[in-house]
Amino acid sequence: MKCEKAQQQIVLVTYGELPDEQMASLEEHLAECEGCNRELKALLAMHEALAYMPVAEPSPNLVAQARMRLDEELDTIPPHGILTRLRSHLFAWLGHLQSAPALATLLVGAGVLGGMSLNSYQVAHGHKLPSTVVLSNTTNGTIADISGIVRTPNSEVVQVTYNRVVPETVQGSLDDPQIRQLLMIGMKSFANNGVRTDSVALLANECRTGHQCVAGPNGNGIRDALLVSLRYDKNPAVRLKALEGLQPYVAEDQRVRDGVLEALMHDSNATVRTQAISLLEPVESDSSVRQVMRTVSTTDVNPYIRTVSTQLLQGSANIQ
Numbered sequence: 001m002k003c004e005k006a007q008q009q010i011v012l013v014t015y016g017e018l019p020d021e022q023m024a025s026l027e028e029h030l031a032e033c034e035g036c037n038r039e040l041k042a043l044l045a046m047h048e049a050l051a052y053m054p055v056a057e058p059s060p061n062l063v064a065q066a067r068m069r070l071d072e073e074l075d076t077i078p079p080h081g082i083l084t085r086l087r088s089h090l091f092a093w094l095g096h097l098q099s100a101p102a103l104a105t106l107l108v109g110a111g112v113l114g115g116m117s118l119n120s121y122q123v124a125h126g127h128k129l130p131s132t133v134v135l136s137n138t139t140n141g142t143i144a145d146i147s148g149i150v151r152t153p154n155s156e157v158v159q160v161t162y163n164r165v166v167p168e169t170v171q172g173s174l175d176d177p178q179i180r181q182l183l184m185i186g187m188k189s190f191a192n193n194g195v196r197t198d199s200v201a202l203l204a205n206e207c208r209t210g211h212q213c214v215a216g217p218n219g220n221g222i223r224d225a226l227l228v229s230l231r232y233d234k235n236p237a238v239r240l241k242a243l244e245g246l247q248p249y250v251a252e253d254q255r256v257r258d259g260v261l262e263a264l265m266h267d268s269n270a271t272v273r274t275q276a277i278s279l280l281e282p283v284e285s286d287s288s289v290r291q292v293m294r295t296v297s298t299t300d301v302n303p304y305i306r307t308v309s310t311q312l313l314q315g316s317a318n319i320q
Contacts, residue, residue, distance in 0.1 A: 204245025
């Protein structure tokens with residue numbers, strides 16, 4: 001099994017959705033691949049940390065926006081062309097001709113033609129819908145979905161109830177719990193790279209400048225969110241900002257130290273790995289830090305990172 005397929009199955013394992021017949025091959029791969037094993041442990045640790053946080057129900061606006069975006073994406077699917085429709089009809093009729101007697105085929109054809117003629121007549125001579133539309137609420141905002149339709153008996157009057165998505169804005173101090181909670185939501189906005197970058201930068205600056213860097217019931221919500229961004233965000237600029245916010249906690253928080261060491265070992269960006277080395281200087285005498293530094297100083301593909309790691313090890317040895 002290749003690592004790419006194994007990592008896809010690891011995600012299913014963390015959610016308990018991997019079929020039993022695939023578990024044996026994954027376990028064999030994990031027994032031989034240390035990288036995939038670390039990936040599984042990191043995901044399980046993240047799920048365990050998230051389990052202590054309260055589960056927030058999605059707001060009606062969020063659900064409405066999701067439905068609206070789904071409808072928009074479905075509308076962008078191009079309709080089948082006339083040639084495609086004619087070809088599908090032709091194959092359908094050929095199937096009928098092969099499996100049904102000729103008389104039955106003629107009857108079916110006559111029924112279809114009669115139905116089409118009747119429908120055309122009804123459209124041409126039916127009652128027209130009233131041209132005047134009365135809106136009971138003209139509040140600005142995109143129509144999200146239709147929640148109810150009521151037709152007045154014995155008339156052509158229809159009452160349609162719909163919901164709008166109205167953007168809201170809140171302004172407050174960075175120390176305000178509501179503002180911080182919104183910024184933490186912005187850190188997970190994978191569809192908007194700018195919002196995600198700004199959210200991480202603001203919260204990281206709060207932690208780096210000595211402001212109270214806590215949120216959530218366990219007091220470590222922002223710190224945990226920065227660790228998640230450091231591990232999983234695809235934008236290296238966001239990961240660098242997360243490192244800045246975690247800097248004050250490298251010496252006191254073992255989880256933060258492990259997250260920085262993991263970035264040093266596995267991050268794909270050389271700038272992020274170099275920044276991780278600078279964060280580890282105050283704890284260079286720690287045994288786990290020295291062990292990772294030895295590995296990086298001999299195996300990293302970047303010569304500059306190998307040199308910096310070697311210098312840090314030599315400086316720590318001189319101090320001792």
